[in-house]
Amino acid sequence: MRNRNNRLICTSEYVSINGIDQFLYHLGTSFDNPVMLFLHGGPGSAESLFTGLFQDRWEEIYTVVHWDQRGAGKTLTKNPDKLPTIDLMLQDLFEVIQYLKKKYNKKKVVIFGHSWGSVLGSIFIRKHPEEAEYYIGAGQVIGMVENEQVAYNKLKEVIEQAGDKKSLKKLESVGEYPGSKIVFDKEFLRKCNIVHKLLGKYKLGMEMGIDIWIAMFKSPIFKFSDIIAFMKIFKANSKVHSFLGDFNLRRESKEYKVPVYYILGERDWQAPRVVAEDYFKDIKAPSKDIFIIPNAGHFLMMDQPDLVFDALSKISKKEKSRQYSNN
Structure with a gap:
């Protein structure tokens, strides 16, 4: 090495x-x-x-x-x-x-x-x-539940301020998020993927x-x-x-x-x-x-x-x- x-x-x-x-x-x-x-x-x-x-x-x-x-x-x-x-x-x-x-x-x-x-x-x-x-x-x-709720609320606020109707529609398609308890099933992962891609778009999430x-x-x-x-x-x-x-x-x-x-x-x-x-x-x-x-x-x-x-x-x-x- x-x-x-x-x-x-x-x-x-x-x-x-x-x-x-x-x-x-x-x-x-x-x-x-x-x-x-x-x-x-x-x-x-x-x-x-x-x-x-x-x-x-x-x-x-x-x-x-x-x-x-x-x-x-x-x-x-x-x-x-x-x-x-x-x-x-x-x-x-x-x-x-x-x-x-x-x-x-x-x-x-x-x-x-x-x-x-x-x-x-x-x-x-x-x-x-x-x-x-x-x-x-x-x-x-x-x-985890609190983290995802706070991130979602911040994301929605930023998207609304930007007037980005396309992203807002995507976010709203998720429905209630993350729910009262997080279960890492296919449905949650689908919603999570949408939310976190949008977090990345607005430089609020993880960037690789x-x-x-x-x-x-x-x-x-x-x-x-x-x-x-x-x-x-x-x-x-x-x-x-x-x-x-x-x-x-x-x-x-x-x-x-x-x-x-x-x-x-x-x-x-x-x-x-x-x-x-x-x-x-x-x-x-x-x-x-x-x-x-x-x-x-x-x-x-x-x-x-x-x-x-x-x-x-x-x-x-x-x-x-x-x-x-x-x-």
């Missing part, structure tokens, strides 16, 4: 986790830095191929480890029949952290959750607060620009099997989608035992920034802070890499200071 930046730490490997070989990709500049475990989105959308777009400066302050989760990326390619449930993924996550703590001689790790990864991370830090130094949620998901695909092909760990894995993720993650459809952080206690930080894209309506901001106001944690990244959407790390790095630097400094004062 090519070590593009001549990093001290540059390793890709398969590790036996919870009975199957799972893929980890490590990048960093010092064994003394905190270890950050990056939980990717989806479910099933491994982001280990895109590190070149946003991560170079992160590696100066963290050893960043990408994990292709069960049902995603290289782990899915290696284990096409070992498919995820939420319970399996939480156990996988626990075992990955045990492996990283031993490998890097750390007592805890920093957990960074993006999109679906923010769901997995938020559940995990409630279940195992002793494993996390602190938690960072990016594109933080609060609840050409630069993202170029970065994927240039990645030192890219293989053509990664494309095949990406095409299989929806079917592979069907049981996790069932869980995700009913997910709602507001039903849980707002008290956290670990520091919590959110980094949100100002124009993110995929996981609406306004929903996460509203929820964040009421949480209680040993330390907390929120960073709104201007002119950034759901892929905020790729939209504004320098500003996201600035937020991470502030979080890192704040945590070092807090830990120093506690000792």
